[in-house]
Amino acid sequence: MSSIQANVSPPSLPLSTPSDSPTSLSRSHKDDALAPNPAGTEHPTRAAALLLDAVRDVRQIIRLLQCPICSRIIQEPTTLPCGKSICRSCRPPTHVRTNISWPATENRLRGFECPFPDCRKEHAAADCAVDVTMNKALTFVKAALELERDGSVQSEVSTYVEVQGRWDVAGIPSMEEKEKESRVLKGGRVVATYTLAELGKLDYGCEVSFSTVDAGNDEIEAVDTAIFHKLKESFKTEMDCQVCYALFLDPLTTTCGHTFCRSCLHRILDHSDMCPICRRGLSMQSQLDPQSVPSNDRLCSMINGFWADKVALRSQAHRLEQQANHGGFDIPLFVCTLSFPSMPLFLHVFEPRYRLMIRRAMEADRTFGMVMAKPQNVPGEANFMELGTLLRIVSIEFFPDGRSLLETVGVSRFRVTRDGWLDGYAVANIAKLDDISVAEEEAIEASETMRGVGVRTFTSPTEPRDPAHPQSSGPVRSPPVPISLDDLETMSTQELVDVGINFVTRMRAQSVAWLAARVLAIYGDCPTDPAIFPWWFASILPVKEEEKLSYTKIFYH
Incomplete structure (x- = not known):
């Protein structure tokens, strides 16, 4: 039977709360269901309640389809390295980048300044490809809305839509002498707002107000709810990761335009620097620090808006699964020597506790942590250094007496945040230390x-x-x-x-x-x-x- 002894009390599961940005889709307390939340750690009950509110917040749904630069329905969506998405044609002109000697490949020597005020970094043109997942998802969504609009022509449901400028939303009289855009459009609120955006009459930052024509509020609510569920079904299959085949968890889009769960991309980069779909090289660090490699902002908004309850449950299950094999800890630790990322390390394993640890690692993901032993033990403290390297087993040779020879390679650096013991060997929770991108x-x-x-x-x-x-x-x-x-x-x-x-x-x-x-x-x-x-x-x-x-x-x- 496994025995576990922790040096410190177990902390609660961490909750991830991303910073707000000017392009965030959250406008009020009820809009949280459509706001970016990479970890998806909302409580399921609250997430479901927010989801019902999101059905009524039509403007947020249509904003998911708009380009923040031109305000039109987005065409050939391109996700920038900062996680924001724009039309491919809205990408600023490129210029020759100077004072860069590495990697200095031809496709990285041209760049442009990010058009978003909260970024303004210089992005390499090579890092900005058409977002394959979003392009497919938006194609299905637009097709579903246009089909619904064609059906609305035959119905008697119409909606009066009035555009409210940013000054109007803030309750401040506008200095501009400009007539408000308003018109009666066929269909419910979702279809009417989509039509207005498609015509180029709805600025990305503007809000809208509605009033019904020849229909009651309950009827319009029912129409919008039905459309909402049709939209969910129209692109649901495109929201599955092509590595784990489950709903995206913290979606991250690579420089070649393909999207994966952040944790799935971690595993990919542990073994290869090639995209598993198109086989192009990925110029990304294996640690994928969220500050250096932000999540896909728009896909996060879509997933948390349409499937907030499922993402919350998936996030909790993922965390528990990661720790299940090590008694609630992230990884086992081999207390031996110093090692470095990308470098080989050969080990002779003969102690029974480490033979057990390596066997479990082989049955799982073939990884474990390597840390140095402290020169002197201090009572009450761990007998190893807090900095270590995650190793991946490349090959193993077993001997008849149970010993083994291991060839490993360093994957990434980490710092031990909490440690304990499992069946005689050390285990730990870790925080990865990221090299810069x-x-x-x-x-x-x-x-x-x-x-x-x-x-x-x-x-x-x-x-x-x-x-x-x-x-x-x-x-x-x-x-x-x-x-x-x-x-x-x-x-x-x-x-x-x-x-x-x-x-x-x-x-x-x-x-x-x-x-x-x-x-x-x-x-x-x-x-x-x-x-x-x-x-x-x-x-x-x-x-x-x-x-x-x-x-x-x-x-x-």
Whole structure:
């Protein structure tokens, strides 16, 4: 029987509450059902009540179909890296990006300034593709509304719609001398408001008021409720993740335009950097920090508006499922040595407790955490360091006596937030520590290099750094030139990597022991990718592990 002992009392399940934005669909307390909520952690009963209110809030439903830039029904929806969606034709003109040396691929050298006031970041054109999921969903929704409108022509139901400007909504007389847009349109409130938006007569930020024509309020309410449920059914199948085949949970759209649950994309990036649908490369960090990689704002609004109760239950079930295999904790911990992301680590497992842990990991998702043991135990504290690396088992070889040899690779860094014990080995709740995204790296590099010699344009280097290593590229500093700290602060990413690779090349020419053939056989030749080079260099550098960990602590604090 499993025995569990926790060092601290279990915290309650965390609730995720995203920040508000000018493009959020929430306008009042009853609009929460259509407001972005990636975690979907509303209580089911309250979510169902909000869902009924959402049926009556027609304006919010139609706003889901509008482009925030042109206010028209959105065409070829394109989701930007900040999570907002616009028409493809509404994307601002691109310009050549300067002071960027990495990755400096052709499709990232053009960008544009985000049109949303709460972002205003420079987005790479390569990160903005047509949103496949939203495009399909909106196609079905528009088809359902147009079919309903065609049927309304034969009916006697009409609605008087009056557009209220932003000043009117705030109760302040408008300074503009402009007549209010109002007209009688066939159909209930949903169809009438959609028609008004399609005609270009309804600004994205404006509200509307209604009055019925030749019909009672109960009749109009029934018509709108029926349409609401038809809309739900029209695009329900498009709201399923193509990895877990369940309703999206915190939907995240990749740079190629495909959408997955954030947790599903986590698992994908643990094994591959390719989109599982189109097989294009994904320039995304495996940690997928919500601050760096925001959720798809519009899909969150749709899902939480139409299926708030289901998302709430799915979110709770997902959290419990994640912790079920480890006695309420996130992952098991192997207390042994220091490891780094992207780097291999070979382990000989012989202790019974770790043999049990590895067997359970193999039966689950083949992952576990690696942490260093503390030099000295302190009563009442864990006997291991709080920083560690999530490892994935690549291959395993079992021996007749139960021992095993493991080949693992580092996935991502983490910090232990709560720890306990399960059947003799440590388990923990963790918070992943995120490397910065490619877009953030580009922004930091541009800012730092601008402090040096000003505007610079980099291209992908093509000349080899070293004839003996043709797989590397770029210039070699030979003989070495002294570099000041001020120089380092204003160097480009590629120049900094060149300095490191140049040092490794010189040391290898001197046949230093820490660059012996057996070391390179484990960790491979010196990488040229700036995202991998620091971890490779930290793995082979002849420095005590305690010192390496202290530098890592400084970096993450």
